[in-house]
């Protein structure tokens with residue numbers, strides 16, 4: 001499973017990219033707002049320069065014609081840009097057109113396996129089930145990821161599953177076990193993933209023991 005960053009904040013992306021494990025980034029209008037910018041083009045291009053891989057930029061129109069017009073501009077920004085389109089009837093129409101250009105589509109706001117199946121049939125390269133928001137609403141978000149993975153496997157559908165709306169490290173483990181191809185992860189969760197109290201304790205002990213070994217060998 002690939003590790004992507006779910007953020008539009010340049011400083012977070014720079015820091016995460018330094019770890020050498022990030023192969024893509026997803027943004028959305030809320031993340032752009034949190035990053036304090038409405039300049040989608042400049043920010044997306046800066047992110048692409050940092051990550052050198054797929055970066056999702058979301059359309060905001062309600063109708064297919066508007067989404068397609070936005071996508072026409074967005075695809076000119078970079079070969080790495082992925083058009084993020086919401087799963088609505090209008091969104092499906094737009095996905096079908098955009099994915100035939102060719103361009104890559106990330107179908108977003110997926111909350112059921114059927115929505116993922118429809119997006120895949122409309123040509124989406126990626127589907128993004130929102131695990132955390134399903135959990136928040138009292139559902140089992142990861143079960144939707146499992147269902148999508150099973151359906152795509154049975155029917156040889158190549159569309160990739162991005163586990164999105166990740167809230168904690170356990171979500172990442174479960175997404176990998178459920179068959180997600182990618183997890184797009186907030187920076188805070190990524191930081192929590194690398195930490196373990198036993199690692200900290202272990203490091204302290206190794207350091208202390210090495211000091212003792214040095215003292216013993218100089219006697």
Ligand code: G3P
Nearest residue numbers: 006026132133164165166
């Ligand atoms: O990639 C989608 C993700 O940003 C949604 O996450 O935390 O707003 O549910 P959240």
